[in-house]
Amino acid sequence: MKTRLPLALLLVSSGLLATAEEAAVIPDDFPKFIVPGHEHEMDALRGLYWHHIQDSGPKATLWDDWLTSPTLWPAMTTRNAMQYFREQWSAALAARVIDPEGYVATHQHTSIAHQLGWPFPFWAQGKGGWGWHFSLKGISRDWTGTDEKTQEGWKIDSGEDGGVHDLAWHVKLTAPQTRVTAPALRIDPYNAPFLQLRWSAKGLGAAQPYVEWTTEAAPQYGPERRQYFAPIETDQIQFTMIPVYRHPEWKGVITGLRVSFDNAQPGGEAAIQALFTQYDTRHNINSQNYVRGCVKYFQWTRDVNFLRGQINRMRTAMRYVMTEFHSGDQNVVVTRWVGHEGQSGLNLGPDGSKTILSGRGVGNNYWDLLPMGNKDAYATIHYYDALHYMAAIERDILAHPEWDIPRGVLAFDPNELEAHAARVKKTGNKLFWNAKTQRFACAVDVDGVAHDYGFTFLNLEAVTYGFATPPHAAAIMKWINGDRLVKGDTAQGADIYHWRFGPRSTTKRNVDYYFWAWSGPETIPWGGQVQDGGAVLGFSYHDLMARLAVLGPDNTAARLKEICAWLDEVNAVGGYRNYYNGTREGTMQGAGTAGGLGLDKEFFESILVPQIMFDGFLGFRPTSEGFAINPNLPRDWPELTITRIHIHDAVLTIRATHSAIEITVDEVQHDRGEPCVITLPGGAWQGNAARWDAPNRASIVLSKGLNLRFEKAGQ
DSSP states (O other): OOSOOOSSOHHHHTTSSSOHHHHTSOOTTSOOEEOTTOHHHHHHHHHHHHHHHTTOSOOSGGGHHHHHHHHHSBOOOGGGHHHHHHHHHHHHHHTOOBOTTSOBOOOOOOOSSOTTSOSOOOGGGSSSOOEEESOOTTSOGGGTOSOOOOSTTOEEESSEEEEEETTEEEEEEOSSSOEEEOOSOOBOGGGOSEEEEEEEEEOOTTOOOEEEEEESSOOSOOGGGEEEOOOOOEEEEEEEEEOGGGSTTOOSOEEEEEEEOOOSSSOEEEEEEEEEEEOOOOOSSHHHHHHHHHHHHHHHHOOHHHHHHHHHHHHHHHHHHHHHTOHHHHSSEEEOSTTOSSOOSEEEOTTSOEEEOTTOOOOOSSSTTSOOOEEEHHHHHHHHHHHHHHHHHHHHHHHOGGGOOOOSTTOOOHHHHHHHHHHHHHHHHHHSEETTTTEEOSEEOTTSOEEOSOOHHHHHHHHHTTOSOHHHHHHHHHHHTTSSOOTTOSSOGGGGGTTSSSOOSOSSOOSSOSOTTOOOGGGSOTTSBTTBBOEEGGGHHHHHHHHHHHTOHHHHHHHHHHHHHHHHHHHHTTSHHHHTSSSSSOOBOBTTBOOSEEOSTTOGGGGGTTHIIIIIISOEEEOSSEEEEOOOOOTTOOEEEEEEEEETTEEEEEEEESSEEEEEEEEESSOOOOOEEEEOSSSOEEESOSEEEETTEEEEOOOTTOEEEEEETTO
């Protein structure tokens, strides 16, 4: 996009570009897509790429898979941007919090929800939760739904009230076994699977602090209703999540809470910033995203030090999915967390009445209003893809003992991972396939009910990642392409592409399948919500990749041309928000405002769309030893050239025709004398490589100025 770029750009704020004006000009060293006869479309895609790369780089764990490749391969020397993105990804992936059980944190923005999960829902959005916050400084009111309170009503045993100051209520531990008891309350355990204590403490020594509770049936405090948590020794506020849902006595109606600091000696102090219940807002796709992000980072960079430091964390994350979500033996992701049963939080009666079921339907992923719990197709599809990435890296480690990557008890057998992936594909295609609509449902809930609203995003990712069997992939693309109509769908045929830049996220009106707090979906018109007939620009990438795999390059190029025509109109008026300013149909979502179209703001995945040129038509795929390339050009494209490709320590320009592949080495940044392994499409090839390891596999040490040309043998 060439005009009116946003002012708050990553490359400006990070110092990589000096000003917003500088950011508006695409530098010469930014990759070019060159297709003779299609210059205008290629320039439009390049502009779109430049626009979105400026607000890319690491985000929440959710985007670890989608954003790594688009930000790592461009060889931008402007302010050394290519090294900047490598450093940012290395640091972010290495800093992903993995809890002692193996759960990878979400790393989303602040709120009062689970600190390792999504920022909503939080206790004030439901019925049966409870919270007391002495300070909410630094958290937007949009993400709290409550107010600050004083210590009035609290009781202190064996301690003194130090007052509320410095963002917390201070309690002096003047005698052993200091305890604080909250005012009378009523908590529904289903709406409160966790307690969160935000606190600091000094002088606890060898204490084993715990929380206790009373219920209507058991009105006295006692050790049988006690949950311990880890002590701390700091004057900085820490967040402690207490999984009370695991305790068999966390049931009935909770009527009292008290915290015992378990101090053996007087003289210390504790400060409580907040004590409150929280929903389980963890995501069941974080491990998959983290693993794929790590593997992709390594494949692009061959950063052996990074892999050595992360490999056992990656293995731990994968094993967590296999055990916590039962995928190791069930061959699908089964989420049994409280509130994640796959059922809706809205119950519509036959008379039109509506019952809100507080606590039910908590989201699991990007599509945060949808309850895809229990047997989860979306998480299973991403798990299938992650298994292949994990198998690839384990196989590479075995093939390269010189890397000195640890194996040990956590290591996987790559053959077993791939065999397991095959079982996941077989089971998932049977379990989640809706024979009536000929597409995948998003989940099968605890009652055995499958939920299908025409989830195009889920089905297109299933095709893109190779999860869908060939017959299922063909049926999916006939539906999305408009060649097959699904009875009962709200959008059929051409209307699936009503928003032009991509398919609607869903094709069947949904007024009843949401988490409970999204309680009035019928008040929003069809297409006015991203997750109900709206559309997200970034996922046009999966549409294009799926088309390429099933319908071929000509069909894909025609769809891409339509996207570029829409983009021309957007550019002509100065950008997305000028285009959808109320003068035409369509409302944009972003920065806290709900809408039907996801294009900018938190929709970072918009950067994916131009990757069809690289991943799709050029068929470029990084590997730990080099790269694979498998061009798939439309008939009216005589050739495709992509410049400034940063792979390992080299910068390449690649030109592909219908019969040949040419590779030019523009730079070599660090010559270690190691060969680059180039895997060409199947069949026998000939060319000026130094060594052929197989008819389609060449090895050569890259040097600046080197030109390689490969042709099919016999041509």
